[in-house]
Amino acid sequence: MIRRRFLALAAALTVATGLAAPLQADDKFIIVQSTTSTLNSGLLDAILPQFTAKTGIEVRVVAVGTGQAIKNARNGDGDVLLVHAKPAEEKFVADGYGVARHDLMYNDFVIVGPEDDPAGIAGMRDILPALERIAQSAAPFASRGDDSGTHKKELRLWKDAGVDPAAASGTWYRETGSGMGATLNTAVGMNAYTMSDRATWIAFQNKGDFAIAVEGDPALFNQYGVILVNPEKHANVKAEWGQTFVDWLVSGEGQKAIAAFEVDGQQLFFPNAKEGGGS
Amino acid sequence: MQDFGAAFGLAFDLILSGNADLAEIVLLSLQVSLTAVLFACLIGLPLGAATAIFRFPGRGALIVLMNALMGLPPVVVGLFLYLMLSNAGPLGPLALLYTPTAMIIAQSILVAPIVAALTRQVVADLHSEYDEQLRSFSVGRWAAIGTLLWDGRYSLMTVALAGFGRAIAEVGAVIIVGGNINHVTRVMTTTIALETSKGNLALALALGIILVGIAVAVNASVMSLRATAARAAYA
Numbered sequence: 001m002i003r004r005r006f007l008a009l010a011a012a013l014t015v016a017t018g019l020a021a022p023l024q025a026d027d028k029f030i031i032v033q034s035t036t037s038t039l040n041s042g043l044l045d046a047i048l049p050q051f052t053a054k055t056g057i058e059v060r061v062v063a064v065g066t067g068q069a070i071k072n073a074r075n076g077d078g079d080v081l082l083v084h085a086k087p088a089e090e091k092f093v094a095d096g097y098g099v100a101r102h103d104l105m106y107n108d109f110v111i112v113g114p115e116d117d118p119a120g121i122a123g124m125r126d127i128l129p130a131l132e133r134i135a136q137s138a139a140p141f142a143s144r145g146d147d148s149g150t151h152k153k154e155l156r157l158w159k160d161a162g163v164d165p166a167a168a169s170g171t172w173y174r175e176t177g178s179g180m181g182a183t184l185n186t187a188v189g190m191n192a193y194t195m196s197d198r199a200t201w202i203a204f205q206n207k208g209d210f211a212i213a214v215e216g217d218p219a220l221f222n223q224y225g226v227i228l229v230n231p232e233k234h235a236n237v238k239a240e241w242g243q244t245f246v247d248w249l250v251s252g253e254g255q256k257a258i259a260a261f262e263v264d265g266q267q268l269f270f271p272n273a274k275e276g277g278g279s
Numbered sequence: 280m281q282d283f284g285a286a287f288g289l290a291f292d293l294i295l296s297g298n299a300d301l302a303e304i305v306l307l308s309l310q311v312s313l314t315a316v317l318f319a320c321l322i323g324l325p326l327g328a329a330t331a332i333f334r335f336p337g338r339g340a341l342i343v344l345m346n347a348l349m350g351l352p353p354v355v356v357g358l359f360l361y362l363m364l365s366n367a368g369p370l371g372p373l374a375l376l377y378t379p380t381a382m383i384i385a386q387s388i389l390v391a392p393i394v395a396a397l398t399r400q401v402v403a404d405l406h407s408e409y410d411e412q413l414r415s416f417s418v419g420r421w422a423a424i425g426t427l428l429w430d431g432r433y434s435l436m437t438v439a440l441a442g443f444g445r446a447i448a449e450v451g452a453v454i455i456v457g458g459n460i461n462h463v464t465r466v467m468t469t470t471i472a473l474e475t476s477k478g479n480l481a482l483a484l485a486l487g488i489i490l491v492g493i494a495v496a497v498n499a500s501v502m503s504l505r506a507t508a509a510r511a512a513y514a
Contacts, residue, residue, distance in 0.1 A: 076367055076371070
């Protein structure tokens with residue numbers, strides 16, 4: 001009797017909390033492997049509802065670093081890839097994992113740093129001399145260190161500046177191995193310079209006394225691309241819906257939605273798709 | 280730090296405003312973690328009790344293994360499960376990646392060793408206490424498992440709660456196999472990680488406060504269940 005009541009209570013608890021509700025609504029959706037900057041800035045939350053309202057296709061976003069996003073898409077764990085590392089994207093398509101790459105939008109990278117500016121780079125426009133100064137003054141610099149699009153870009157800039165930051169790893173050059181937001185938190189915490197895409201920086205809420213130190217060099221250009229994962233490599237890819245999404249993003253309507261997205265009155269992404277044309 | 284005060288204020292605002300997104304996330308967290316604990320108990324209770332009562336070759340090694348697996352790193356479980364469930368992996372055709380089901384599997388793997396190892400200890404202690412009585416009633420070893428599990432039910436509730444604590448608090452596994460997809464696989468811990476990365480530290484901390492509140496509520500309801508059952512037993 002007691003035992004039965006006890007078990008009945010336990011069963012009721014279980015049913016009430018877990019198994020009664022359906023665990024997933026299996027409807028019309030695609031998975032987009034994307035980068036943290038598009039999600040953390042709020043862009044995707046702003047434009048995706050417009051696409052879903054028009055087409056009835058739900059877009060599920062997995063936001064990781066560009067390196068991991070590409071790796072996941074290679075495994076077929078996504079229908080569309082939306083990242084920002086053009087050479088890696090072109091390789092992805094050349095290797096047959098993507099159907100075609102489309103330019104989608106751009107913004108730029110900025111170097112942010114503490115108010116007291118230990119390397120004396122605030123207000124500089126040219127990125128390479130600024131990086132040289134950071135290295136010479138051994139001012140702390142927080143690197144993503146996670147094979148993301150931003151990290152790849154940063155490494156290329158160090159190389160162009162003739163500095164080998166790996167040699168200083170653990171001293172003034174600090175690799176966090178985390179996403180942009182986590183790296184910004186770390187940089188603010190230890191008064192280190194870091195490189196961020198402008199969108200994540202503007203939307204970031206824990207700036208402390210940090211401000212943009214270097215901006216405006218054409219070498220800091222940051223291009224985003226969108227690619228449909230190749231259904232010939234992975235039969236599970238929802239090619240039709242994925243293509244609908246890609247087409248919408250590069251269409252006038254999608255481009256307008258991207259341009260209309262603002263944080264604090266600032267436009268964060270600038271659409272530059274060539275309609276109908278891949279690269 | 281002004282963030283602490285702001286966090287408590289935000290936590291109250293969020294609860295009082297009945298935020299629909301928050302309710303959805305809280306519900307999914309409970310659904311995933313409680314279901315995982317249920318499955319972990321279905322595996323861990325019999326396994327732990329059997330290990331306590333039966334003598335068989337390799338028993339010592341199994342006990343060491345169960346105890347060691349209590350410390351399984353969630354991120355490793357997440358990675359392992361991702362490789363299994365990925366479309367390029369052996370279980371890809373099941374299409375479980377980035378679903379709550381994948382998150383339940385991950386947390387079940389994390390919790391099952393905790394339930395099994397602690398159950399073994401609870402049942403072994405009871406067994407040494409009741410061994411002679413069980414023999415005098417000539418209760419077989421299989422029947423003894425059921426009897427001892429029932430006798431140890433209050434301790435085993437604490438075992439299940441320990442497992443629940445592990446499940447509801449972990450982020451490393453569910454963020455990899457769930458993907459932290461809004462309205463689909465976003466739970467409390469992955470939301471906290473996301474808000475932290477956006478620099479919304481006060482909001483992240485507020486969500487943390489709510490998560491602790493949920494853990495307290497679950498523990499309190501299990502304790503009251505226990506009290507009800509105990510009263511009924513002596514009524």
